[in-house]
Amino acid sequence: MATTAVTPERANYLNAEYGVKSWLLTVDHKRIALLYLLSVTLFFFLGGFFALLIRLELLTPAGDLMQADTYNKVFTMHGIIMVFFFLIPVVPAVLGNFLMPIMIGAKDLAFPRINLLSWYLYVIGGLLILHCMLTGGVDTGWTFYPPFSTSFSNTKVVEAGLAVFVSGFSSILTGLNFIVTVHRMRAPGMTWDRLPLFVWANYATSIVMILGTPVVAITIVLVALERTLHLGIFDPKLGGDPLLFQHLFWFYSHPAVYIMILPSMGVISELITCFSRKRVFGYKFVALSSVAIAVLGFLVWAHHMFVAGMSLYAGLIFSFLSFFVAVPSAIKVFNWTATLYKGSISFTTPMLYAFGFLGLFTMGGLTGLFLAALGVDVHVTDTYFIVAHFHYIMVGGVLMGYLGGMHFWWPKISGRMYPEFWGKLSALIVFLGFNLTFFPQFILGYMGMPRRYWQYPPEFQILNVLSTAGASVLAVGYLLPMIYFVWSMRYGKPAPDNPWNAAGLEWMTSSPPPTYNFDETPVVTWEAYNYEELNKKEEVPVER
Template identity: 80%
Template sequence: MAAIPLPGAEHENYLNKEYGIRSWLLTTDHKRIALLYLLSITFFFFIGGFFALLIRLELLTPAGDLVQADTYNKLFTMHGQVMVFFFLIPAVPAVLGNFLIPIMIGAKDLAFPRINLLSWYIFIIGGCFMLYTILTGGADTGWTFYTPLSTSFLDTHVVAAAVAIFIAGFSSILTGLNFIVTVHRMRAPGMTWSRLPLFVWANYATSIIQVLGTPVLAITLALVALERLFHFGIFDPQKGGDPLLFQHLFWFYSHPAVYIMILPGMGVVSEIVACFSRKRVFGYKFMALAVIAIAVFGFLVWAHHMFVAGISLYAALVFSLLSYLVAVPSAIKVFNWTATMYKGSISYTTPMLYAFGFIGLFTMGGLTGLFLAALGLDVHVTDTYFVIAHFHYIMVGGMVMAYIGGLHFWWPKISGRMYPESWGRLAALTIFIGFNLTFFPQFILGYLGMPRRYWQYSPEYQVLNVLSTAGSTILAVGYVLPMVYFLWSMRYGKVADENPWGAAGLEWMTASPPPTFNFDETPEVTWEAYNYGEAKEVPVER
């Protein structure tokens, strides 16, 4: 490849072009904004993780002895709100998507660089409200804000929490808007829709959900705030309002939000599996179609969170049926990843280990979703630890695995350095073991009938809870490790060349780290995505 910089010789790139705090806080470079997001969400990840650890410690014994009941309620509320709105939703799109989408499609930047920066600032303002909520004593509504509990019965900082999420929502909307326009309008010559990497497809589908769903959550939370501040009665049964309407509006966003969290992770895994199997992704068209199908069907299944909430029998039947339809494209994705490995040339690097972990845990999370979508069974297991285990398998086992795997995969591109491979493998293994030990016992707890959000519980559930708590400490160690060696590698890691994995994709055809405008010349694409079979070196056409 022509553009490899000489070892040791520092080429001008987005990191060293300018220095100083101003050059970061006023940057419009999508790569720098991605790093700003990386720092911010890592901060929130550890806050949310800290709450999770306290929750697990409290549940070590059946009696409520470590913290007070109110404190415990605040812990799981803040854990949920921080993790969902300030870590999981922005994680892959705002960090990896922001960094990679323009490069993957051969653009110089996102369509609206200033709006991109604005969305980070909005995120930070929302984050400040969240921190204010936490520091002044928190809210204890549960992350779901169910009315009338949240509107009329609690005197904690519910409005501040709602405002925090309302604001952060606009950051999410603007990111989605930016991605949609970028993918439509900024593709390099020759980069047709059928040549887009699946990571771009996944983020595109995610953006559609963000743009359509988030405003509904925003108005719902705004109405909750109005009820608290001015005693509007829209969700208040005392005034003839309907609390189920709140649930419908809330889940209209918050179910698709699950796909905001998992789809980009699927995109990451597609890239990693293809690269380390050295193969074109099996069934590319079906994979692209599947993410769009998930995004669309994802909007039609929200009431499956409400099978025991008091909706009509026939509504429940329809939503159960639709929930099974959305399971089909998810199944397609798992089969295709597996098939991609067939007759490949597979290497067990850290990102690939995370991809293995993702496929396994996502499969388990997805299959337990079949249990929950079965109406008669859902009646028993909904609102128990079965649900907790199920969605943690999707969000933590799935999404967080993919996110950390993706960080490893693109770390050489982001930082220009390699992370230490053996430490990487060790951390991946630790996380996998810790995760399963934490969450698998919760499936059993759920079927036994332990309800979620319980501060104290019946003694017969203790053994499984102890296992879960033990697992969570292992998981915590697993999450701290990468942070330590990523920081270490920024200074001491081996210098990476532009394509250390021999991967396909435009992002590997520019320097590591990339120059400010990503490419010295706008590339012209003449090949299909994942052209691993063709010449190893794909020249950039001039």
């Protein structure tokens, strides 16, 4: 099976069935992953379109492209789409869905039909937000803060809330499915300390998904009820407390940042070990730091509210805990660096993305420490410093991990190789474009430019022009992979089963895998990332 290079028609999940129905009613996790891939990509470019509008407006100090009302709707739509319809599902629902069962040697997720239901919920939420966008939009910001959202905004808050609510259940069901799958579906011999780190990362993510998402769901329901039925929950007129909303909202929405970044961290662990040809340094620490981030991530939410009127003592505690959550993240970065040490590193496209991740995530993480410090935070709250900080994590970190992972597993997903030259070029363009876009925003924010305004004083223009220029470079960097991935599906070289000579069960099945992933249930007798063994045998171990 391994030596026959030209067998493109081997039975696999892609050619098992044809037709629209075979896709829309599929329960195969790999096909559902591709459904997600299509839909999140659509939303990514839609959210990117709004980002483009923002950057174009900010090219000049005056409000010339649009007025304040439109600008408010544009940044709200950018936020809602990118957070709820792209960043949160992207890595778990695409790469996680595709890889989790294969990596643990299972035929599918524990609940394949619920998995399909997740995708449909995502699509329904997506259609709702599209409808909301086309019929007037919403101007509350993606955070829906009352009393503005409940009493004053004249835009479609309820519909946008409903969209977030429905897509939230998509995320809850995905998390539930992953946890049960990891607990119950592992192949014989696949013990917890042999799990790939990508699985650990997604497991930790799933914990956050099932514990956090229901809270934001009920919070949005309360906002909607207060808005439509005039119940008194957060309304200060009745003695209600808008701060309570912020607490409930950030109880989910801060951990949501970890929903976004943890799976990408998992991807990076896979990439760095593979392209350093070494076992990951401190496997247990990297694995458990994911869980630690998930747990500690729940204890830091109020650092979004340092200037909101919260008690100073609460502020002190949340400040301390926010510093504390940096520890497991730092453990990961140090362990990745230690993995690189004396490794035989190859600069393939996925590895370039991984390096990009390391740089951008470290920048984002360290500036996060500035913000965890009460004094600095008060100075830069609601400025572009914050905007730059979370884009370094959420775009720099998450997207670098996602794109790195997409290149790494593309041969497995599509059965074709992507063009390496263009891949490297895209990694370079994304890295440069990203820094050009967002580094100036750190300076802008530190100089005092507030976020969410459509105009600004003329002295901020140079940096804003740099940022807009960077955004257009970044756009090219994101369009490139989409073009050559589509190109490669037809013209790419057929991929061997294990093009990277990588460890992990996903590389021991064919590319693309058959519908039930393995012809025979694998029995795992080796440790994770056994690159020392793999290096000895130059050839892929395929005695299956």
